[in-house]
Amino acid sequence: MNTKAVYAAGGGIAVAAVVIFFVLGANPSPSPSPSVSPSANNNNSSTTASAGSILPPVVNVKNVTATKVDNSHANVQVTFTVKNPNNSTLVLETIHYNVNVDGLHMTIGDVGQSAQGFLDSQGNLFPIVSGSTLTAKDTQVVERTGAIANAWDKMVAGSAHYSIDGTYSYRVTGATMQTTAEDRDFKLTFP
Template sequence: MLPPVLAVKDVAVTGEGESADVKVTFTVENPNNTTVLLETIHYNVNVDEQRMTIGDVGQSPEGFLASQGSIFTIVSGSTLTVSNTQAVERNSVNAEAWDKMVAGEATYTVDGTYFYRVTAGNLDTSTGEENFVLTFP
């Protein structure tokens, strides 16, 4: 079984005053001939090696009876698009990077970890965890 293929589709920033919303959109491709369940993407958004925000897409289930409402199903050969928005406040530490973000002049490094499950035809389920470092644009 191959891990899902994660990519950053877009990083959109809308700023007002000293606050900005950073929306990160990911695509997750399932290269397998069976269904993949994407549990969680934990990520950091960095500009010029300055962490601007952190976020999560989905939620890891806890325990046998946990709800699966925030787990994403990706059928064989398809691609899922998911996004998350976090607020970022401008301050003396991040001012230069924040200004680049809001002006649309930033290059982003998005890094983190994603968690998934793959069920094979014999109903054996394997879990996976992949680290990633992606650049956008």
């Protein structure tokens, strides 16, 4: 095997390890801050992790808009905010969600993509620095059918009340270098 190829492969692995180290937020001496448990509906935006604890991100719906394309199709855009209450960088992998109006399922969508291994693409992962908030959007097309006609009409008229539920996946490495990777359910309303 070519010696240059071996050095290049080793160098590539070393660079990838350093990038992952910084993306996962190695913070050997985080400053202590008060510990507050997140509320059950994830609406507590002042939650901060203490030096040794790891908290889940705080997920909320910032906005839902429906734009009529024609008499039978509408673009529905859901805008999420995801706050990192930890003292180290958190990596949001995915938000998988369902949009409902008046108890009727309107659409389903995904933000991001789960990493499947060390060499998997990191392009659809979202690092969130300690204490900061990420805004993530996704748009889906909803077709007007007889079963959801009234709810669809409310959406495009701007008078719908939405129920958004689903699952989000994240990873975070704490001060003890222990990484937590978790999937959590959520259920939110808008407005």
